Amino acid sequence: MAKMSGAKALTEALKREKVETIFGIIGGALLPIHDVLCDSGIRHILARHEQGAAHAADGYARASGRAGVCMATSGPGATNLVTGLANAYLDSSPVIALTGQVNTYSTNTSYMIGRDAFQEADIIGITTPITKYNCQVKTAAEIPKAVKTTFYIATTGRPGPALIDIPKNTQTAKAEMDFSNNVQIRGYKPNTEPHPLQIKKAVKLLLTAERPMILAGGGVTLSNASPELLQLAELLMMPVATTFMGKSCFPENHPLSMGNIGMHGTQLANKIILEADVLLAVGTRFQDRSTGTLDTFCPDATIIHIDIDAAEIGKNLDVDVPIVADAKVTLKLIHQQLVKKLKKQENTPWVNRVKELKSEMDFGEGDLTSPKLLKELRKILPENAIVATEVGQNQMWAALHFQTYKPRTFISSGGLGTMGFGFPASIGAKVACPSCPVVDIAGDGSFRMTEQELGTSVTEDIPVIVVVLNNSMLGMVAQWQRLFYKGRYAAVKLGSVPDFVKLAQAYGAEGVRVGSLKEFSAAMKKALKTEVTTVIDVPISPEADVFPMVPPGKGLKDTIAGM
Amino acid sequence: MAQEHNHIISTIVENKPGVLYTVSNLFRRRGFNIDNISVGPAEESGLARMTIMVRGDDRTIEQVVKQLNKLIDVIKVTRLDPEHIVTRELALIKVNAPNTKARSDITNYADIFRARVVDVSSESLMMEITGTSEKIDAFIGLMKPFGVKEAARTGITALSRGAKSIKVDE
Numbered sequence: 001m002a003k004m005s006g007a008k009a010l011t012e013a014l015k016r017e018k019v020e021t022i023f024g025i026i027g028g029a030l031l032p033i034h035d036v037l038c039d040s041g042i043r044h045i046l047a048r049h050e051q052g053a054a055h056a057a058d059g060y061a062r063a064s065g066r067a068g069v070c071m072a073t074s075g076p077g078a079t080n081l082v083t084g085l086a087n088a089y090l091d092s093s094p095v096i097a098l099t100g101q102v103n104t105y106s107t108n109t110s111y112m113i114g115r116d117a118f119q120e121a122d123i124i125g126i127t128t129p130i131t132k133y134n135c136q137v138k139t140a141a142e143i144p145k146a147v148k149t150t151f152y153i154a155t156t157g158r159p160g161p162a163l164i165d166i167p168k169n170t171q172t173a174k175a176e177m178d179f180s181n182n183v184q185i186r187g188y189k190p191n192t193e194p195h196p197l198q199i200k201k202a203v204k205l206l207l208t209a210e211r212p213m214i215l216a217g218g219g220v221t222l223s224n225a226s227p228e229l230l231q232l233a234e235l236l237m238m239p240v241a242t243t244f245m246g247k248s249c250f251p252e253n254h255p256l257s258m259g260n261i262g263m264h265g266t267q268l269a270n271k272i273i274l275e276a277d278v279l280l281a282v283g284t285r286f287q288d289r290s291t292g293t294l295d296t297f298c299p300d301a302t303i304i305h306i307d308i309d310a311a312e313i314g315k316n317l318d319v320d321v322p323i324v325a326d327a328k329v330t331l332k333l334i335h336q337q338l339v340k341k342l343k344k345q346e347n348t349p350w351v352n353r354v355k356e357l358k359s360e361m362d363f364g365e366g367d368l369t370s371p372k373l374l375k376e377l378r379k380i381l382p383e384n385a386i387v388a389t390e391v392g393q394n395q396m397w398a399a400l401h402f403q404t405y406k407p408r409t410f411i412s413s414g415g416l417g418t419m420g421f422g423f424p425a426s427i428g429a430k431v432a433c434p435s436c437p438v439v440d441i442a443g444d445g446s447f448r449m450t451e452q453e454l455g456t457s458v459t460e461d462i463p464v465i466v467v468v469l470n471n472s473m474l475g476m477v478a479q480w481q482r483l484f485y486k487g488r489y490a491a492v493k494l495g496s497v498p499d500f501v502k503l504a505q506a507y508g509a510e511g512v513r514v515g516s517l518k519e520f521s522a523a524m525k526k527a528l529k530t531e532v533t534t535v536i537d538v539p540i541s542p543e544a545d546v547f548p549m550v551p552p553g554k555g556l557k558d559t560i561a562g563m
Numbered sequence: 564m565a566q567e568h569n570h571i572i573s574t575i576v577e578n579k580p581g582v583l584y585t586v587s588n589l590f591r592r593r594g595f596n597i598d599n600i601s602v603g604p605a606e607e608s609g610l611a612r613m614t615i616m617v618r619g620d621d622r623t624i625e626q627v628v629k630q631l632n633k634l635i636d637v638i639k640v641t642r643l644d645p646e647h648i649v650t651r652e653l654a655l656i657k658v659n660a661p662n663t664k665a666r667s668d669i670t671n672y673a674d675i676f677r678a679r680v681v682d683v684s685s686e687s688l689m690m691e692i693t694g695t696s697e698k699i700d701a702f703i704g705l706m707k708p709f710g711v712k713e714a715a716r717t718g719i720t721a722l723s724r725g726a727k728s729i730k731v732d733e
Contacts, residue, residue, distance in 0.1 A: 128585055129592045133635045153635060187577065187638040311629035314622070 003174040006140030007032040010098070010166065011040040013147035016179060019069050021045060021060065021431055022098075023053040027073020028119060029100025032171035045431065045460050048452040050077050052424040054084020055450070057095045059425030061088075062411045063386055064432035065224065067155050071098040075119030078165075079126065083418060086130040088161040090415025091245060092222060094154040095161040097131075099123050103169040104138055113167065123165055132160030137167065141175035148183045157190025158309040159222055190308060194325035194333060201321045202280070202304045203337045209278035209302075211350045212238045215261065217290075218245030218414065219283015219307060219327050226250065226407040228331035229282065235338060238280070239354045241269035243290045244399060246283070248410035252403035256354070261556065262290040264396035267548045270556040272357055276301045283307060283327045286316040287415070296555030306330050369517075369540045370394070370469050374401040376517055377439070377467070380524050385437040386411060388426040390446030391419045392476035394469045396546040398441040409436075420449030426464045427457055437465070437528050444470040445494055454507035457533040465527045466535045471542040472496045479545050484552075504535035513537040565620035569598060571648065571721050572624075574631060575639040578604060578611035582636045586613060589634065595619065595627050599718035610638065614720045643723055650721040653691070654699045655681070659710035660688045669709060676702045687712060 004012070010033060014022075021043045026034050037044055047053035050072040057068030072081050078099040088095040102117040111117045124136050133153040137146050146164050154162040206212055220229055226249050233240050233256050240250045241258040250257055259266035261273055273279070279301040284290065291297040294317055305312075305319040306327055313322040323330055374397060381387075387402060388411040389395040395412055404410045411429055413421040426440040440447075447468050457464055471478075474492040481489055504511030510532050514520040520538060527534035547562040576582050583602060590597050598616040605612040617627055624642065631640045656678075660666045666688065673680060673690050676698065682689035692702055696719055703714060 124581065125584065128581075128588050185635060188635050309633070311626065311633055313629075315626060315629075 004177050005032070005036070005172055005174050006137075006143050006166070007036040007171040009140065009143045009175075009177045010147065010171070011036050011042060012177070013144045013179065014042060014069070015040070017067070017147065017151045019067070022069045022071050023047050023056040023060070023428065024071030024098075025050050025053060025073065025077055027077045027100060029074035029102060029168045030071065030077075032168065033071075033098075033100070033166070044071075045456065045462070047424070048455045049450065050080030051083050051420065052427075052450050052453040052456065054081045054095060054097065055087065055418075055421050055424035056428035056431070056453075056456075057097075058084060058088045058091075058093050058421070059388060059411055059428030060432045061093050061095055061428075062425070063408055063429035065408065066432075067094045067096050067151055068428060068432075069096045069098065073100040073119065074102055074123075074168075075121045077119075078123040079121050082126060082130065083416075085127055085161045085163065087413050087416040087418040087421060089130045089132070091413065092159050092218060093161065094159040096150060096154055097127075097161065097163040099163060099165050100171075101136065101165045101167040104167045105169070123163065127163050130161070131163050132158075134163040134165070136165040137170050139175065140170045140173040141177060143170065144177050144179045145183065148181070149185060152183055153185070153188060157188075158219075191310075191324055192308065192326035192329055194306075194323045194330045198321055198323045199330070199333050199337065202323065202334055203341065205278050205302055205304060205321065206236060206280065206334070206338060207341055209236075211276050211353070212236055212278040212280065213273060213276035213301075214238050214240045215243065215273070215279055215281040215284060216240055216246040216249050217243040217282060217284025218249075220246055220249040221407050222283065223308070223327040224407070225282070225328035225331055228328055228335065230254075232331050232335045232338070235335060235342070237351050237354075239272055241265070241273055243284045243287070243414075244412070245414040247399055247412075248404035249407050251405045253405060255358070258358070260399050263292070263550045263552075264400060264546055264548065265290075265550075265556075265559075266400060267559055267561055268357055270548070270550065270559040272354065273298050274300075274557055275353070279303045281305045281319070282331065285312045291317070291556070292550045292558070293553065293555040296557055369538070370397040370544065371401040372517060373467075373469075373520055373538065374398060374441070376521055377524065378403055380521060380528070381437060381439065383409075384433075385409065385439065386426070386429045386433060387439050387441060388412065388422040388429060389441045390422040390443050391417045392443045392446060392474070393471075393479065393544070393546050394441050394443040394446065394475075396476070397469070400546070402441070419446040421446075423447060423450050423464075423466060424453045424456075426466075427453060427462050430462050430464050440464060440466045442466050442468045443475055444468050444472060444500070445474045447500070448494070451503065454504065454509055454533065454535075458508045463531045463533045465524070465533075467524075468500050468535060468537050469540050470500065470537055471540050471544065473542045475542070475544070476546070478542065482543075482545070500535050500537040504533075510534040511537065513539070515539070565622060567618055567620050569616055569618050570624045571643045571645065571650065571719065572615045572617060572628065572631070573641045573643055573721060573723075574613045574615065574637055575605055576611050576613055577636040577638065578609055579636070582611070583613075585634055585636060586615075586631070589630055590617070590627075593626070593630060595623065601718040601720045603720075614718075616719050641723075643721055647724045648721050649724060650695055650719050651693055652696050652699055652717055652719050653693045654703070654714060654716040655689060655691055656703060656706060656711060657682075657687055657689045657713040658706045659686065659712060661686055665709055669706070672702070672705050678702060
């Protein structure tokens, strides 16, 4: 076998994992890799900040369902990835980070691990709590196996981010490489098959339920279980509420869709879940933003909880029937067994109740600009368009008022709540799905955090549309100050700088400010047609609130419709 | 609040650098408390056994076990049943012994506890004692009036009784 450099082995191994794109920023400790990468056929997209690269890889992963890869140099490059990895960890996204590192040893300089060398950071130590797996290669020959192992762990079971730290001397050293597919990981055996007894229990409960309901989380999207979910919901005519991370896993124009539950869920979802007698929760971890106070969450329901991660069972909420398995497999099995046993076809009183509630409170709308704008946006965009959001009011308005119809068309930072995520994530999503229009619903506060990726979008010709709901404020915090701190604003006013139209133009993108729904519609249609990166600045009232809302520390029953 | 108890968790982990960090970091990050921990090579080469004593209610311990199981380098996690285990700890204790009376009293206690004198100087005695943590606590308690200069304890190690083992299945 011919010898090969570590850098070459890395690119070969990445190609075997079908990696087509890497988002990253080069640096001293990555020079040998980049020297090989530029001839490898793998596209490297030069980000403007490593956080942007990590979020872009995350957006790529969420839109495509495959691993997204980002790369950064040693030291500050690597530490700049941290927010992106923490974000991916909390939302179970398979982001793979490759980091350069100083040498494992050096005969004549102190440029080596443990000597506080130039641009040395203990990225393994730093990322251990925010990655599913990480490793540092010690020799060039370890690289193929490290890549294989890392991709396998990141993309199977409950997905999550992983990191490979690659010292510079292992990139240049030559070794005989083993690219065999056999990777034995003794401590990692995700279980996808449900226990038959638990399935039996779940089926029995669902058959006798009078008011059954589904709560679908991000796990449904991750296991590509949307068709099975729809099939099961329709079989029993079960209303489906989604968690924030579950948004887009169930078509929101379906009569059984109740929208999101939670702090900024729909009134409909937050009300109906209180009436359910059996709750089938799929791929959710019952996070505080979804459930409100736990003792008043779904008080009368017997709960069936499907999750591939055993540690999620009983972590936040005690459930009656836990099923540790893949959502797709489990929903299919439950459906099969129900079909065999189901006698009555219509669950009439409950179906009527769902209809009644839905007509009463179907996505209550105030007369705010943002909700109207988002509904207008839905009319303009095709079904396959991908919408990413930033974090804050823009995100909650989008979740409430922008309906999604297809899985993986709504990309947002749910767990970590990372401002600045949406724009780079939309760049990643566009790379994954070049034929789909991609729109970032932004607030001015969030967009400021990663706006420099306009450079990436323009120079790499990755056209996305940014809609800035601009209130010159950190709007969600301002809302809390209005509601819970006697309206005393502290540290929330951003002023009206920069001028986002000029900012876009400075980067060579299109910038346009709109003052009415009609102008917005025209600007959006133009941006879709021209396929040029466009920032649409939408000045909105700084006093606008997101409602409905469950006040912090309260239960879903305490949902307030508005002030 | 549910009742808190001491629980002993025995784990088989990959014997490689960083694993102790990963495990201890998990405890810190999730707010679990390690009472004590002992680590050493397991019966199979390449693997290590960590015996961890942790305090908490049943729900917490269940989470500890599940979270440990999620770590890639952790191969097997077992919660040991306190009724069916042997636990041992080893301690080295250095005690002031400036005169013959003190020496003879100390060695008498040591005999009763099956501790061994392992080092002698004109001013002090060092003893080695093995046993349950309670036995070692009691012995150190008895030594206190003489003046304990230093004590080093290994932390608890444990195995379940009988033929059953928590070996790794291939």
